[in-house]
Amino acid sequence: MKKVVIVGGGFAGLSAARHLARKASLEVILIDQRNHHLFQPLLYQVATAGLNPADIAAPIRAQFSGVPNICVYMKRISGVRLGERQLTCEDGSLISYDYLVLACGTKHSYFDHPEWEEFAPGLKTIEQATEIRRRILSAFERAEDESDPDVQRSLLTFVIVGGGPTGVELAGAIADISRSVLVRDFRRINSASARVVLLEAGDRVLASFPASLSERARQDLGLLGVEVRTAARVVLINQDGVSIGGGEIISAKNVFWGAGVQAEKLGATLGVTLDKAGRIAVNPDLSVPSYQEVFVIGDMALVAIDDKTSVPGLAPAAVQMGKCAAENILALAGGRPTKSFYYWNKGQMATIGRRKAVAQLGKVHLIGYTAWMAWTFIHIFSLIGFKNRLVVFLEWTWSYLFSKRGARLITTRNWREEGPGKV
Amino acid sequence: MKKVVIVGGGFAGLSAARHLARKASLEVILIDQRNHHLFQPLLYQVATAGLNPADIAAPIRAQFSGVPNICVYMKRISGVRLGERQLTCEDGSLISYDYLVLACGTKHSYFDHPEWEEFAPGLKTIEQATEIRRRILSAFERAEDESDPDVQRSLLTFVIVGGGPTGVELAGAIADISRSVLVRDFRRINSASARVVLLEAGDRVLASFPASLSERARQDLGLLGVEVRTAARVVLINQDGVSIGGGEIISAKNVFWGAGVQAEKLGATLGVTLDKAGRIAVNPDLSVPSYQEVFVIGDMALVAIDDKTSVPGLAPAAVQMGKCAAENILALAGGRPTKSFYYWNKGQMATIGRRKAVAQLGKVHLIGYTAWMAWTFIHIFSLIGFKNRLVVFLEWTWSYLFSKRGARLITTRNWREEGPGKV
Numbered sequence: 047m048k049k050v051v052i053v054g055g056g057f058a059g060l061s062a063a064r065h066l067a068r069k070a071s072l073e074v075i076l077i078d079q080r081n082h083h084l085f086q087p088l089l090y091q092v093a094t095a096g097l098n099p100a101d102i103a104a105p106i107r108a109q110f111s112g113v114p115n116i117c118v119y120m121k122r123i124s125g126v127r128l129g130e131r132q133l134t135c136e137d138g139s140l141i142s143y144d145y146l147v148l149a150c151g152t153k154h155s156y157f158d159h160p161e162w163e164e165f166a167p168g169l170k171t172i173e174q175a176t177e178i179r180r181r182i183l184s185a186f187e188r189a190e191d192e193s194d195p196d197v198q199r200s201l202l203t204f205v206i207v208g209g210g211p212t213g214v215e216l217a218g219a220i221a222d223i224s225r226s227v228l229v230r231d232f233r234r235i236n237s238a239s240a241r242v243v244l245l246e247a248g249d250r251v252l253a254s255f256p257a258s259l260s261e262r263a264r265q266d267l268g269l270l271g272v273e274v275r276t277a278a279r280v281v282l283i284n285q286d287g288v289s290i291g292g293g294e295i296i297s298a299k300n301v302f303w304g305a306g307v308q309a310e311k312l313g314a315t316l317g318v319t320l321d322k323a324g325r326i327a328v329n330p331d332l333s334v335p336s337y338q339e340v341f342v343i344g345d346m347a348l349v350a351i352d353d354k355t356s357v358p359g360l361a362p363a364a365v366q367m368g369k370c371a372a373e374n375i376l377a378l379a380g381g382r383p384t385k386s387f388y389y390w391n392k393g394q395m396a397t398i399g400r401r402k403a404v405a406q407l408g409k410v411h412l413i414g415y416t417a418w419m420a421w422t423f424i425h426i427f428s429l430i431g432f433k434n435r436l437v438v439f440l441e442w443t444w445s446y447l448f449s450k451r452g453a454r455l456i457t458t459r460n461w462r463e464e465g466p467g468k469v
Numbered sequence: 470m471k472k473v474v475i476v477g478g479g480f481a482g483l484s485a486a487r488h489l490a491r492k493a494s495l496e497v498i499l500i501d502q503r504n505h506h507l508f509q510p511l512l513y514q515v516a517t518a519g520l521n522p523a524d525i526a527a528p529i530r531a532q533f534s535g536v537p538n539i540c541v542y543m544k545r546i547s548g549v550r551l552g553e554r555q556l557t558c559e560d561g562s563l564i565s566y567d568y569l570v571l572a573c574g575t576k577h578s579y580f581d582h583p584e585w586e587e588f589a590p591g592l593k594t595i596e597q598a599t600e601i602r603r604r605i606l607s608a609f610e611r612a613e614d615e616s617d618p619d620v621q622r623s624l625l626t627f628v629i630v631g632g633g634p635t636g637v638e639l640a641g642a643i644a645d646i647s648r649s650v651l652v653r654d655f656r657r658i659n660s661a662s663a664r665v666v667l668l669e670a671g672d673r674v675l676a677s678f679p680a681s682l683s684e685r686a687r688q689d690l691g692l693l694g695v696e697v698r699t700a701a702r703v704v705l706i707n708q709d710g711v712s713i714g715g716g717e718i719i720s721a722k723n724v725f726w727g728a729g730v731q732a733e734k735l736g737a738t739l740g741v742t743l744d745k746a747g748r749i750a751v752n753p754d755l756s757v758p759s760y761q762e763v764f765v766i767g768d769m770a771l772v773a774i775d776d777k778t779s780v781p782g783l784a785p786a787a788v789q790m791g792k793c794a795a796e797n798i799l800a801l802a803g804g805r806p807t808k809s810f811y812y813w814n815k816g817q818m819a820t821i822g823r824r825k826a827v828a829q830l831g832k833v834h835l836i837g838y839t840a841w842m843a844w845t846f847i848h849i850f851s852l853i854g855f856k857n858r859l860v861v862f863l864e865w866t867w868s869y870l871f872s873k874r875g876a877r878l879i880t881t882r883n884w885r886e887e888g889p890g891k892v
Contacts, residue, residue, distance in 0.1 A: 081610055081879040098521040100876040108877065111653040118654075120610040120879075163885060177884035187504055187543040230534040231541075433867050433875060437860065444856050452856060453523035454531065456504045456543075459882040461600035462586060 048379050050074045051133060051143040053123050053312070055083050055106040057361045058344030059149035061368025067113045071379060074116045075141065077133075081105055081120050084172065085429055087361060088438075090212060092175035093302075094219035095183065095227075095451040099172045101437050104430040125315035128337050145339050145375045148326075149368065150310035152345040152359065154303055155323070162283040166301040169212055176457060178302055182220060183456050185300050186228060189235045196297075202240040203298035205288050207280050208305030209246025209253070211396040214263055216302060217244040218399040221270040226400070226449040242271065243296060245278040245288070247305070252396055252404065254358065259404040262413050266398040280305075307359070309346045316340075321348050330386035332371050338384070341374065343367035349387060361428070362392045395421050400446065471802050474498045474556060474566040476546050476735070478506050478529040480784045481767030482572035484791025490536045494802060497539045498564065500556075504528055504543050507595065508852055510784060511861075513635060515598035516725075517605065517642035518650075518874040522595045524860050527853040548738035551760050568762050568798045571749075572791065573733035575768040575782065577726055578746070585706040589724040592635055599880060601725055605643060606879050608723050609651060612658045619720075625663040626721035628711050630703050631728030632669030632676070634819040637686055639725060640667040641822040644693040649823070649872040665694065666719060668701040668711070670728075675819055675827065677781060682827040685836050689821040703728075730782070732769045739763075744771050753809035755794050761807070764797065766790035772810060784851070785815045818844050823869065 050066060052059045055078035063076045082103040091097040107118040122136040126146070133141040154168035167174050167181070182204070189201040206217045224240035231237070244251065244267065250260040251267070251274060264274050275290075282289040287298040309324035318326055318334055325348035326334060332347060334340040344364040349357040357363045367387060374384040395405035395417065403417035412420055422442065429435050441452050473489060475482045478501035486499045505526040514520040530541040545559040549569070556564040577591035590597050590604070605627070612624040629640045647663035654660070667674065667690065673683040674690070674697060687697050698713075705712040710721040732747035741749055741757055748771035749757060755770060757763040767787040772780040780786045790810060797807040818828035818840065826840035835843055845865065852858050864875050 081606060081877070098523050098876075099880065100521050100878045103878050105654070105877040107654040108873075114656075117656045119614050120607075121614060167884060171884070172878070172880050173882075173884035176880075183504060184543075191542050191544060231528070231530040233537075233540045433863075433873075437863070437875075440856075440860070440863075450531075450856075452860075453521075454504070454528040455523045455526050455595065457522065457595050457599075459596075459884070461590060461594070461596040461882070 047071060047073050048144040049142070050145045050147065050375055051141060052076045052147040052149065053133070054078060054149035054151060054344070055080070055118075056086075056149060056151050056344060056364065058151075058364035058368045059147065060106070060109065061365040062147050062149065062343065062372045063110065063116055063368075065369050065372030066375065067110065067116055069376060070115060072115060072375070075143075076106065076110070076116060076118045077121050077123060077141075078106055078118075079120065079122045081107070082172075083109070083430065086170065087428075088425060089169050089172075089175050090215045090219055092172065092453070093169055093178035093182070093216065094223055095179055095454045096219065096445060097438060097441055098453050099176065101434055101441065102429065103172060104434065109430070123312060126312065126340075128316055128334070128340060131339070143339075145378065146341070147371050147375070148312065148340070148342045148346060149344045149364070150312050150346050152307035152309050152323075155306040155308035156303070157306060159283070162303070165283045165285055166207060166303040168303040169216065179453070180456050180458070181300055182223075183454060186224075186232065186235070186237055186240075187456070190232050198235065199241075200287065200297045201299045202235065202237075203243070203287070203296065204240060204300045204302070205243045205245060205296055205298045206302050206304060207245050207283075207288070208303065209244055209248070209251030209274070209276070210304060211252065211394070212304035213244055213246070214251055214267065214396050214398060216304060217242050217272045218267060218270055218397065221267075221272045222399045223451060225271060227451050227454075241273065243273045243275060243298070245280060245290065246274070246276045247279045249276050251276065255394060255396075255404060255406055256411060259406060259411055259413065263396065263398055263404050266402045266404075266414075270399045307345070313342070313346055331374050331384040332367060332387050333374070333384070339378065341371040343371050349389070351389060357387075357389045358394070360394060363389060366390060395424070397421050470494060470496050471567040472496045472498065472565070473568045473570065473798055474500065474564060475570040475572060476500050476556070477572035477574060477767070478503070478541075479509075479572060479574050479767060479787065481574075481787035481791045482570065483529070483532065484788040485570050485572065485766065485795045486533065486539055486791075488792050488795030489798065490533065490539055492799060493538060495538060495798070498566075499529065499533070499539060499541045500544050500546060500564075501529055501541075502543065502545045504530070505595075506532070506853065509593065510851075511848060512592050512595075512598045513638045513642055515595065515876070516592055516601035516639060517646055518602055518877045519642065519868060520861060520864055521876050522599065524857055524864065525852065526595060527857065532853070546735060549735065549763075551739055551757070551763060554762070566762075568801065569764070570794050570798070571735065571763070571765045571769060572767045572787070573735050573769050575730035575732050575746075578729040578731035579726070580729060582706070585726070588706045588708055589630060589726040591726040592639065601639075602876070603879050603881070604723055605646075606877060609647075609655065609658070609660055609663075610879070613655050621658065622664075623710065623720045624722045625658065625660075626666070626710070626719065627663060627723045627725070628666045628668060628719055628721045629725050629727060630668050630706075630711070631726065632667055632671070632674035632697070632699070633727060634675065634817070635727035636667055636669070637674055637690065637819050637821060639727060640665050640695045641690060641693055641820065644690075644695045645822045646874060648694060650874050650877075664696070666696045666698060666721070668703060668713065669697070669699045670702045672699050674699065678817060678819075678827060678829055679834065682829060682834055682836065686819065686821055686827050689825045689827075689837075693822045730768070736765070736769055754797050754807040755790060755810050756797070756807070762801065764794040766794050772812070774812060780810075780812045781817075783817060786812060789813060818847070820844050
């Protein structure tokens with residue numbers, strides 16, 4: 047029996063595993079460093095207290111409960127030895143494979159300024175989302191108790207770096223909660239006066255969308271009270287705020303990062319060529335050049351569409367790649383030729399605050415409330431599991447009707463009890 | 470206008486604040502180091518992946534949105550100066566009061582062995598609950614990937630120290646998830662073979678309940694597969710497990726603490742007499758001896774019922790004390806005499822696994838399924854907010870029907886992205 051190892055339980059890896067489920071000729075090992083699949087497109091909702099972490103996460107092994115040929119391990123992989131067909135694990139063990147699927151995704155890139163991360167967390171994991179939630183909610187709490195107006199102003203200033211979908215959705219949601227959810231709860235500050243600034247280095251937000259939708263997004267963000275600043279390149283981030291090219295300093299205690307991503311570093315251990323984002327340029331069938339038994343899929347893969355464009359780092363693309371890699375492994379195992387990956391562009395969408403969105407679905411462009419309704423239902427139905435769908439639907443209905451957020455919880459990293467003086 | 474300061478937003482503090490809401494003659498400051506009120510009786514459900522943290526937490530300031538005379542601050546208090554009628558804050562500021570209500574609750578006591586905490590977290594906060602959840606779920610994940618049978622056995626051994634309601638509920642829930650929820654998800658281990666040991670130093674579990682209910686709880690725990698060990702005094706806890714008096718060592722990678730509590734240390738700064746659990750013996754009207762303007766309520770207060778018994782550390786008692794303290798402050802402010810606290814004993818209950826409980830409601834004793842239904846509905850209706858009630862009801866219905874748990878999420882304390890080798 048041939049052994050397939052899949053590294054990564056995101057959209058791509060999970061899709062590959064599903065397409066290999068119950069193929070009796072193959073033993074499948076699915077490895078992730080976490081126990082859960084995460085629905086990353088809704089992570090900004092966790093960061094802004096709209097959803098619980100568990101609402102958008104599903105235990106990976108529970109997806110394969112009744113599937114005898116798939117084993118799931120929670121484990122960290124430290125390297126790939128292509129020649130020996132082996133993975134090295136952080137615990138020192140080795141895992142051999144006949145076929146390998148790498149689907150490790152991306153993490154944030156701080157453009158050679160790793161020291162910025164401390165002051166500007168990104169939004170890729172549950173822990174980062176709850177850290178951002180902690181910072182947002184704590185900033186209002188601290189501002190309520192602050193007598194120095196300059197410090198108060200800085201506490202109530204939120205800067206989001208990067209005008210892609212993550213940045214747009216985060217900025218819109220922060221503006222929304224400060225204007226609606228929190229506004230009756232404070233006595234000394236007016237939460238609605240919070241300043242929300244979205245910084246984009248390029249000339250428009252949502253650069254991957256058609257220009258008309260970018261413009262609409264900018265207008266809708268403006269109506270929510272978000273200052274959208276394009277051609278604003280960040281040159282420094284520290285505990286006081288953000289400096290942008292031209293000498294301007296924005297004094298802000300809250301900076302969040304949605305600017306750049308790079309592929310997980312496992313790819314670098316392969317010894318093959320990477321692009322500057324750390325992605326691996328794969329063959330048309332998604333295999334690694336010279337290693338037909340190794341497939342790289344999802345955000346880690348650089349898949350050319352034509353000379354200028356490549357497949358975008360979106361969930362539907364990752365799901366499609368997972369299916370293609372699984373089919374190509376079945377082809378190889380059966381002695382058949384592999385097929386090239388064809389990307390079916392399902393479009394893209396981004397929500398802006400609580401009642402608006404922009405969406406490009408093929409040639410159809412949607413804006414405003416219609417786009418938001420489309421966004422809402424597509425995201426609910428894309429979640430894993432009926433119960434998560436039901437819970438998210440209820441949370442959103444609640445939030446829509448009553449301007450409330452169900453997860454306004456500040457948690458800290460320290461679980462141990464503290465010394466004297468605890469209130 | 471007289472100023473009332475309430476320290477602590479648990480059951481007692483929140484109840485006091487509610488009874489002072491909209492009393493125009495009083496300005497009320499409610500201070501807690503956290504932004505949320507926590508429904509502690511259901512914390513074990515978060516620890517065992519049954520509920521989300523936010524399901525049993527509610528933002529304190531949202532409870533007083535429309536109440537003009539109550540201000541909420543998230544702040545740490547470091548001391549009380551009774552003579553000056555002032556609180557000292559950790560940030561160095563001072564808060565003066567005309568009336569003070571201390572309702573800081575308890576934390577775990579490790580009986581002069583603080584070094585045990587690292588190996589045996591308690592269950593008082595959201596962070597501790599998610600830490601216990603992380604340890605439980607990770608133990609099964611690590612066991613699946615472990616080849617040494619002794620280590621595997623130790624990973625699948627769960628020791629709970631303390632046979633009070635927390636220990637009983639936690640032990641029952643761990644046995645339940647290992648026997649039902651997880652059992653189809655692993656390939657190499659049988660999760661149902663997990664060993665769950667409940668250690669109690671006294672001669673029976675649930676010592677505060679009638680002896681017949683203790684016996685029934687022991688039997689029901691036994692049916693779930695929990696080893697109940699009474700007269701078992703813990704003498705050592707470390708990374709390998711637990712040693713109990715008589716020389717027996719239980720090899721276990723998972724030890725949880727539900728054995729003892731002590732009052733928060735703020736009480737020690739008052740300079741008044743404390744009992745050995747750190748509680749303050751109060752006057753019949755809940756005021757501190759010699760300081761009629763200072764009230765101590767909830768688990769921090771030692772309130773004698775007769776020579777031998779005192780008011781137990783239960784949520785209904787805390788709520789009643791909060792009301793009494795509020796009424797006595799209104800009496801003092803109006804120049805009227807204060808009233809003595811009368812404890813109306815509503816009874817006590819503890820759940821055992823997913824379908825059983827024991828309950829003492831006055832002279833009525835309930836067991837088994839009936840007690841469990843009573844427990845379920847009383848707890849749902851005691852939660853704050855309609856939405857939390859609805860969500861918890863749905864989660865429990867789901868769990869009851871499908872043997873699933875909605876929050877099987879392992880999260881870590883580190884939000885920052887890690888170095889090379891990340892899967």
